[in-house]
Amino acid sequence: MKRKLTIFINNPYKENELTSRLFYHTVENAKQMYPESDIVSFPSTDYRQGQVWEHIYNNKDDLDIACVVSAGHIFLEPGKTFDLVLEQTKDKRWWALGHMIDRTDEGFYLRMFNSCYFVNIAEMYDDIRYRNDEIIPGFRPSIDKTEWQAFERSKENHHNHYTPLWLAHKEGEITDLKEHTGSLLIHTGLKKHIRFESFNQAIRDTKEYPYMEYDNYEGKTWMDLLVYLDTKTIPNTENDENYWWFLRDLAIKS
Numbered sequence: 001m002k003r004k005l006t007i008f009i010n011n012p013y014k015e016n017e018l019t020s021r022l023f024y025h026t027v028e029n030a031k032q033m034y035p036e037s038d039i040v041s042f043p044s045t046d047y048r049q050g051q052v053w054e055h056i057y058n059n060k061d062d063l064d065i066a067c068v069v070s071a072g073h074i075f076l077e078p079g080k081t082f083d084l085v086l087e088q089t090k091d092k093r094w095w096a097l098g099h100m101i102d103r104t105d106e107g108f109y110l111r112m113f114n115s116c117y118f119v120n121i122a123e124m125y126d127d128i129r130y131r132n133d134e135i136i137p138g139f140r141p142s143i144d145k146t147e148w149q150a151f152e153r154s155k156e157n158h159h160n161h162y163t164p165l166w167l168a169h170k171e172g173e174i175t176d177l178k179e180h181t182g183s184l185l186i187h188t189g190l191k192k193h194i195r196f197e198s199f200n201q202a203i204r205d206t207k208e209y210p211y212m213e214y215d216n217y218e219g220k221t222w223m224d225l226l227v228y229l230d231t232k233t234i235p236n237t238e239n240d241e242n243y244w245w246f247l248r249d250l251a252i253k254s
Helices: 017-033 050-058 080-089 121-127 183-191 220-231 243-253
Strands: 005-011 038-045 065-070 096-101 111-120 129-131 134-136 147-153 166-175 196-198
Touching: 005 017, 005 050, 017 038, 017 065, 017 220, 017 243, 038 050, 050 134, 065 080, 065 121, 080 096, 080 111, 096 183, 096 196, 111 121, 111 183, 147 183, 166 183, 183 196, 220 243
Parallel strands: 005 038, 005 065
Antiparallel strands: 065 111, 096 111, 129 134, 147 166, 166 196
C-alpha cells in the first residue's frame, strides 16, 4: 500500500496582495499535482513554520508523511516528486528528506532549506511534542542552544561546498553554533542515529522554487513575478533571477 501524503503550504513572506498571489498559485499547483492528497495551507506570514508544526502535532495520529513547501514552490509533474521520495527512502529508517545545508563554517548548525522537505511523521511520532508553547523539533522553534550533536557528512556535494549528500551521527558535540531552519530536527534525529539524506538529483529535477527578495517587496523579483502572473509571459532572460521558474511554470499551464 502506498503511503499517505499530506502537503503543508507555508507563507514565509510579509502578507500583501502580491505575496498572496504567489501563495495561492502554490496552493493551486499542489492541488493540480496531488489531487488525492490533503492540502493544508497557512496564508498568514509565518517564516518559522510554527503553524505547520502546530497542525502536525495536533493531527499526528492521522498523518503518515508530510511534505512542507513554502510559497512559490511548484511541482512539475503529477505525483513524480513523491514517487521518487518513496524510492529514495525505501527500506530506510528516516526522519526528513530535503535540501540539507552545512553552513557550520559560517557559524550555523546544520539546516534544511525551507523550499520543500518531506517528513516521516510516523517514524518521528514520539519526538514531536510541546515545549514552552512551541512544537519541537519543528522547523525553527525559538530555542537557546549552542551545543549540538556532532556529525559526519559526505565528502561529495550537490554543488558548492555546503550541500552534502548525507549526514550521519558522530560521537561528541559541536559548540558555539547558532540555530537555523531545521537545525533542531536534524540534531534530534542525529542523536538517535537517524541518517539524513538530501534530495537526489532525480527529485530535484521534478520541482522548482523562486528566489524572492524578503526585504524589498517592490524589487525586481516581485515586479517580474507581477508581470508573469498578469501576462503569462516570461519577463526576463535565462541569466536573470527566476527565469527557469517562469519557464517551467508556464510549461505546466501549456
